[in-house]
Amino acid sequence: MKIRILKNDLNESIQHVSKAISSRTTIPILTGIKLEVNFQGVILTASDTDISIQAFIPAEDDKKTIVQVERPGSVVLPAKFFVEIIKKLPSQEIEMEVKDGFQTFIRSGSTDIQLVGLDPEEFPVLPSIEEDQVISIPGDLLRNMIKQTVFSISTQETTPILTGVLWNLSDSLFKFVATDRHRLASRTAPLEDADNVKFSNIVISGKTLNELSKIIPDQNTRVDIVVADNQVLFKIDRVLFYSRILDGTYPDTSKIIPTNYKTELVLDTKKLSESIDRAYLLSREEKTNIVRLQTLEDGTIEISSSSSELGKVTEQLEVAEFNGDPLRISFNSKYMLDVLKVVESEQLHIGFTGPMSPIIVKPVDESRSLYLILPYRTTN
Amino acid sequence: MKIRILKNDLNESIQHVSKAISSRTTIPILTGIKLEVNFQGVILTASDTDISIQAFIPAEDDKKTIVQVERPGSVVLPAKFFVEIIKKLPSQEIEMEVKDGFQTFIRSGSTDIQLVGLDPEEFPVLPSIEEDQVISIPGDLLRNMIKQTVFSISTQETTPILTGVLWNLSDSLFKFVATDRHRLASRTAPLEDADNVKFSNIVISGKTLNELSKIIPDQNTRVDIVVADNQVLFKIDRVLFYSRILDGTYPDTSKIIPTNYKTELVLDTKKLSESIDRAYLLSREEKTNIVRLQTLEDGTIEISSSSSELGKVTEQLEVAEFNGDPLRISFNSKYMLDVLKVVESEQLHIGFTGPMSPIIVKPVDESRSLYLILPYRTTN
Known part of the structure; x- marks a missing residue:
C-alpha cells in the first residue's frame, strides 16, 4: 500500500470511525483502525464489536484529488496514536506506505513516522446486512428524537434491555421509548415513503445512539436506516454506522x-x-x-x-x-x-x-x- | 441585619471570596461565607486558614445605590448553596434579613429562601498585618510572573517547601523561582518605587497563586502586596487576599x-x-x-x-x-x-x-x- 492523501479529509474520517474504538477492549486488533486502499479511494474501519463504523474517502471529489493511489493494500494502525498524530502533522500532504511485516511509514513535511502495523486479515469482518427494511429520515430529526428520549434510559447493567431505546415503526409512524422504571420519555415522528416498512421491539443501546448523534452533520443530511435481524445500519453520507440490536424483550409501557x-x-x-x-x-x-x-x-x-x-x-x-x-x-x-x-x-x-x-x-x-x-x- | 442589595454586585463578590472555600475542610464554620453589614456597605469573608479572601461591596458607588442598609449585623451562610443560589435568583433586587438564631431570609422576585445561618463570632479573625513592606505591581505582570513559574512547582507533599514559588526582592528587582528538582523556572521584573523594600525566602503556595491569578481582573489594575512575618496580603481593588507564607528554607538553586x-x-x-x-x-x-x-x-x-x-x-x-x-x-x-x-x-x-x-x-x-x-x- 502506498498513497498520498490530504490531511483534512483523512482526519475527518478518522474522527468519525474513532468513535467506535473502546478504550477498554481486550482484543488487540480492535485497538486499531483498519485502512483499505483501492483505486476508488480509502476505506477506514473501526469496531468495538457492539458498534462498527466505516468511512470512505474517495480518490477524487468534485474533480479535486484527495487520494493518489500508487499501490493498493491494507493495514491496521494503532488508533489512539494515529488519531492524535494525523491532525498534528505539519503539512496538508501526507504520504503513507506499508512495507514488509505491515511496517508503516508516514511522511508529512519534515516529520517521519514509522508505525508497527497489524495484519488486516485479523480484523473482524463487518456483518452483511439484508437491505429489505430501509427507511430514510432527516438527520436533525433523528438527532432530536435521540436527544429527547435517551436521557431516560437506565444506567444499571442489571437490566441491559433498559439501557437501550425502544424503536417501533408501523403505519409510517416512527416511535422512540426510553425508561429506567422511574421515568419514561417517548417521541414519535411520521416518516415519508415508509408504508411498506414495519418493525417492533428493536432496542438500540443509548450509548450507541449518543455516539451516532455526534456523527450526524449539522447540515441538511438524510440518514438511511437499514433494520436487519440483529443489526441496524445507519448510512450518513460516506459513513456506515453498524449497531447491534440489544437482546431481550422490552417491557410493555403502554399501560402505565x-x-x-x-x-x-x-x-x-x-x-x-x-x-x-x-x-x-x-x-x-x-x-x-x-x-x-x-x-x-x-x-x-x-x-x-x-x-x-x-x-x-x-x-x-x-x-x-x-x-x-x-x-x-x-x-x-x-x-x-x-x-x-x-x-x-x-x-x-x-x-x-x-x-x-x-x-x-x-x-x-x-x-x-x-x-x-x-x-x-x-x-x- | 436587614439589607436590599443588587444581585450582580453581590454575586461578583461571592465569586471572589468563594475561591477560599475548601471542599475538604472539617471545620463547619469554614464551609460558610461571613457577611458583615455596616452603613458603609457589606464585607464578605471566606477562609480555609491557608487563604482568606475578603471583598467589600460599598453601599454606594459612582452615585449608584448598591446596598440599602436598614439594619447592620452579621451572619455566616453555607457557602456551597449560597454561591449557587444567588446567581440564579429571578430578580436583580435581593432582600436579606437575619432574624433570631441567625435564621436568614432571602427574597427575590417570587422566590423565598430560608437559610440556617451560623454565629459570625465563631468565624476566625483575619490576621492583622503590619504594612511596613509594601510593593505595587501591575496586575497583568503579576499574573504573567505566576503563569511563567508556577507550572514548575512540585506536587509532592513530601517536600512542602517546593510546592510553593520562592519570592525575593532586592535592588527593586522582584524574582520568582519554582522547582520540583527535575526542572526550574525563574522570572524577574523590575519594580518602581520599591527601593526601600527588601525581602528574601518568601515562599507562597503555587495553588494559592493560581487562585490569586483568577481574581486579578483583565483590565489595568495595580495589585498592592504587603509582605509581613508569616503572611502576605494582596490588595486588588476592593478585594483583600491573605496568604500564609510556607514554613521552611527554600533550597539554594543559584549554583545549578x-x-x-x-x-x-x-x-x-x-x-x-x-x-x-x-x-x-x-x-x-x-x-x-x-x-x-x-x-x-x-x-x-x-x-x-x-x-x-x-x-x-x-x-x-x-x-x-x-x-x-x-x-x-x-x-x-x-x-x-x-x-x-x-x-x-x-x-x-x-x-x-x-x-x-x-x-x-x-x-x-x-x-x-x-x-x-x-x-x-x-x-x-
Whole structure:
C-alpha cells in the first residue's frame, strides 16, 4: 500500500470511525483502525464489536484529488496514536506506505513516522446486512428524537434491555421509548415513503445512539436506516454506522401512561425550569433531589424543597391554566429538569392523577413527545 | 441585619471570596461565607486558614445605590448553596434579613429562601498585618510572573517547601523561582518605587497563586502586596487576599544554573513546540515522555522518540543559530512543552553543557525568564 492523501479529509474520517474504538477492549486488533486502499479511494474501519463504523474517502471529489493511489493494500494502525498524530502533522500532504511485516511509514513535511502495523486479515469482518427494511429520515430529526428520549434510559447493567431505546415503526409512524422504571420519555415522528416498512421491539443501546448523534452533520443530511435481524445500519453520507440490536424483550409501557387526569396545569417552560432549578439546588444537598409542587388557593402553584441542615426554598409560580382538583405532590427534581432541558415548546401541559400516580409532561404545541415521572411517596 | 442589595454586585463578590472555600475542610464554620453589614456597605469573608479572601461591596458607588442598609449585623451562610443560589435568583433586587438564631431570609422576585445561618463570632479573625513592606505591581505582570513559574512547582507533599514559588526582592528587582528538582523556572521584573523594600525566602503556595491569578481582573489594575512575618496580603481593588507564607528554607538553586555552554541553539518557538508535541504523543504511550534531541551534520537538529510497541517519530528542524559542539541529549518532553507554552518570545535560545547537564531555555528577546530542565540518563 502506498498513497498520498490530504490531511483534512483523512482526519475527518478518522474522527468519525474513532468513535467506535473502546478504550477498554481486550482484543488487540480492535485497538486499531483498519485502512483499505483501492483505486476508488480509502476505506477506514473501526469496531468495538457492539458498534462498527466505516468511512470512505474517495480518490477524487468534485474533480479535486484527495487520494493518489500508487499501490493498493491494507493495514491496521494503532488508533489512539494515529488519531492524535494525523491532525498534528505539519503539512496538508501526507504520504503513507506499508512495507514488509505491515511496517508503516508516514511522511508529512519534515516529520517521519514509522508505525508497527497489524495484519488486516485479523480484523473482524463487518456483518452483511439484508437491505429489505430501509427507511430514510432527516438527520436533525433523528438527532432530536435521540436527544429527547435517551436521557431516560437506565444506567444499571442489571437490566441491559433498559439501557437501550425502544424503536417501533408501523403505519409510517416512527416511535422512540426510553425508561429506567422511574421515568419514561417517548417521541414519535411520521416518516415519508415508509408504508411498506414495519418493525417492533428493536432496542438500540443509548450509548450507541449518543455516539451516532455526534456523527450526524449539522447540515441538511438524510440518514438511511437499514433494520436487519440483529443489526441496524445507519448510512450518513460516506459513513456506515453498524449497531447491534440489544437482546431481550422490552417491557410493555403502554399501560402505565394515564389518559385522563385529576389535575391539569399549563405552565411557562422557562419559568418552571428556573424555579425547579433553584429548589433542586437545595434538595441536591440532601442527596434526595426531592421537590414538592402544590397548588395554592389563589390559582398559583408553589414549588418548594427543604433540607434539615440548610433551610428551605419556596417558589411561587403563576400558571396559564389550572383545571381540576387541588394537588400536593413530590418528585425527583433532577428528572423534571432533564425533561425541561429537551422540551422545545414555550409552554407545557402537566397532568396528574393523584399524589402516588405518574406525572405526565407534554409540550402544548405538539403531541409527538410525552414524558412520565413517577412521584415520590413522602410522609407529609 | 436587614439589607436590599443588587444581585450582580453581590454575586461578583461571592465569586471572589468563594475561591477560599475548601471542599475538604472539617471545620463547619469554614464551609460558610461571613457577611458583615455596616452603613458603609457589606464585607464578605471566606477562609480555609491557608487563604482568606475578603471583598467589600460599598453601599454606594459612582452615585449608584448598591446596598440599602436598614439594619447592620452579621451572619455566616453555607457557602456551597449560597454561591449557587444567588446567581440564579429571578430578580436583580435581593432582600436579606437575619432574624433570631441567625435564621436568614432571602427574597427575590417570587422566590423565598430560608437559610440556617451560623454565629459570625465563631468565624476566625483575619490576621492583622503590619504594612511596613509594601510593593505595587501591575496586575497583568503579576499574573504573567505566576503563569511563567508556577507550572514548575512540585506536587509532592513530601517536600512542602517546593510546592510553593520562592519570592525575593532586592535592588527593586522582584524574582520568582519554582522547582520540583527535575526542572526550574525563574522570572524577574523590575519594580518602581520599591527601593526601600527588601525581602528574601518568601515562599507562597503555587495553588494559592493560581487562585490569586483568577481574581486579578483583565483590565489595568495595580495589585498592592504587603509582605509581613508569616503572611502576605494582596490588595486588588476592593478585594483583600491573605496568604500564609510556607514554613521552611527554600533550597539554594543559584549554583545549578550553568553560565556558559558547550552547545547553543536559537530556534523558532512555535516550530519547536509542534515538533516536540508530535514526538511527545508517541513517548506518552511509553509513559516515559522521553524525547531525544540531536544535532545533525547539515546544521539542522533532529527531534525523535520511539516506543517498542508502536514505532518511532523523527522530526527534522532548522535552527536559526547553532554554535559549539555536536550534541545528543534526552529529556522529558512534557517539561519542555510546559516551558514552550508560557514563553512569549518568537525565538528561543537553548544552551547545553553536555548530555548529563542541565538544559537552559531562554527567550531571545528578553533576559527576565530562564527555564532549566534536567536531561534523562539514557543508555543509547
